[in-house]
Amino acid sequence: MAKKLTKTKKKEKLDLSTEEKIKKAALMLFTKKGFAATRTRDISEEAGINLALLNYYFRSKAKLFELVMVEILQNFFRGIAGIFNEENTTFEEKVKIFVENYTDLLKQQPDLPLFIFQEVRMNPERLVSKVGLDEMFKSFFFKQLQHGIEAKKIIAIHPLHYVINLIGMCVFPFIAAPVLKHLAGIDPRAFEALMEERKVLVPQWMKVIMEHNR
Amino acid sequence: MAKKLTKTKKKEKLDLSTEEKIKKAALMLFTKKGFAATRTRDISEEAGINLALLNYYFRSKAKLFELVMVEILQNFFRGIAGIFNEENTTFEEKVKIFVENYTDLLKQQPDLPLFIFQEVRMNPERLVSKVGLDEMFKSFFFKQLQHGIEAKKIIAIHPLHYVINLIGMCVFPFIAAPVLKHLAGIDPRAFEALMEERKVLVPQWMKVIMEHNR
DNA sequence: TATAGAATTAATCAAATGATTAAAAAAATT
DNA sequence: AATTTTTTTAATCATTTGATTAATTCTATA
Numbered sequence A, B: 001m002a003k004k005l006t007k008t009k010k011k012e013k014l015d016l017s018t019e020e021k022i023k024k025a026a027l028m029l030f031t032k033k034g035f036a037a038t039r040t041r042d043i044s045e046e047a048g049i050n051l052a053l054l055n056y057y058f059r060s061k062a063k064l065f066e067l068v069m070v071e072i073l074q075n076f077f078r079g080i081a082g083i084f085n086e087e088n089t090t091f092e093e094k095v096k097i098f099v100e101n102y103t104d105l106l107k108q109q110p111d112l113p114l115f116i117f118q119e120v121r122m123n124p125e126r127l128v129s130k131v132g133l134d135e136m137f138k139s140f141f142f143k144q145l146q147h148g149i150e151a152k153k154i155i156a157i158h159p160l161h162y163v164i165n166l167i168g169m170c171v172f173p174f175i176a177a178p179v180l181k182h183l184a185g186i187d188p189r190a191f192e193a194l195m196e197e198r199k200v201l202v203p204q205w206m207k208v209i210m211e212h213n214r
Numbered sequence C: 001t002a003t004a005g006a007a008t009t010a011a012t013c014a015a016a017t018g019a020t021t022a023a024a025a026a027a028a029t030t
Numbered sequence D: 001a002a003t004t005t006t007t008t009t010a011a012t013c014a015t016t017t018g019a020t021t022a023a024t025t026c027t028a029t030a
Helices: A009-013 A018-033 A040-047 A051-058 A061-084 A090-106 A110-123 A124-129 A140-150 A160-174 A179-186 A188-210 B011-012 B018-033 B038-049 B049-056 B061-083 B091-108 B112-122 B124-129 B140-150 B159-175 B177-184 B188-210
Strands: none
Touching: A009 B188, A018 A040, A018 A061, A018 A110, A040 A051, A051 A061, A061 A090, A061 A110, A061 B112, A090 A110, A090 A140, A090 A188, A110 A160, A110 A179, A110 B112, A110 B140, A110 B177, A124 B091, A124 B177, A140 A160, A140 A188, A160 A179, A160 A188, A160 B011, A160 B159, A160 B177, A160 B188, A179 A188, A179 B112, A179 B124, A179 B159, B018 B038, B018 B049, B018 B061, B018 B091, B018 B112, B038 B049, B038 B140, B049 B061, B049 B091, B061 B091, B061 B124, B091 B112, B091 B140, B091 B159, B112 B124, B140 B159, B159 B177, B159 B188
């Protein structure tokens, strides 16, 4: 029998092959239906490969999930942390950049946030151990907010409130999209238009929420 | 063998018995882990009853889920609709009532929103067919917002933006709680305190977001 | 108390599902 | 071209899991 999981020169070369097809299919199905509801047979079918190849390349469904999951989490949170820890932008600029980047991202992958939050709740340790979220924040970002508060430019409440509001206003509409569509009877096209509007609106809202002089 | 699913005088009487125990356990596990990840054996164990009784009372896991799900959705959305369609409160009052009611609710059932949105995405038809969300809204609430806009008291954008912001600012922190706890290193106690603060803050934010004169 | 109906239990079934195996095909190496 | 190694396939295994069955216990009522 063939030796499993051996890295060959060839595989490094054209990596967009079987292994990658499986990961892509797994990413799609896991984010859409979650771990438990996704069958290995669904993945193999979606990837157009034989069922056994999943285990051949990734040993088990759980291992495959772990791999895909860590990638998703790293991408998502590193993206956010990258914006917020940037030392050469004001908070106002950070907000604008964040809103634009993440509405664009979520327009393409609307299932992502719901999946991420669900998964982190099921398995919070991974966020620290494998993704290293701890290191990402804390550093520059909160200091910047603290300075704004001390200079009386920002209303003095726990900075986390502002973070919750910002991320919430960007991410929540995508989480609630299926409900909203029925609630207000808007079609996907109109929904996208609303999200486009929010690219401008959210920064304005953040401003009036945070500043002292009303 | 005993005849199944027969309603007896006795059962109507002390309804907080087996049937209710199963529903309670199912509610807990379904909301916590989702449909696919919840085993009927988990439910029977949690309820402290024999596995067969689940099918005896509810025919199948799917039927039980459907039942529990419709109850959850009706409770959740009727609660919201009830507040928003009230004709004798201003929009400002509605906001305050909503924030207080739902932070209290979510403090007790923090898993609820994530579960609801996930489930609605998986099965959006039910929200209309079984829960009747269509009827709930549309009526008084949006008219009230429209009047505010026409009277130039509220900034003229799609009313849905305000709904998204309000519900988002209340619900999103609970969805993101596991992430936030690691992100900011706050313990559950401090998190609860923040949510208490938001009962006051969210109405203020909604006000400055909506009103013209800054 | 006797009896019928309802509720509960332990044992078991059948299908689904993750995983493995051995053989075949393809690719790389000599 | 021959041989070795890697990749792919079809068949199968073992476990999990939703559901059923038949017997047993409990409860109400006549």
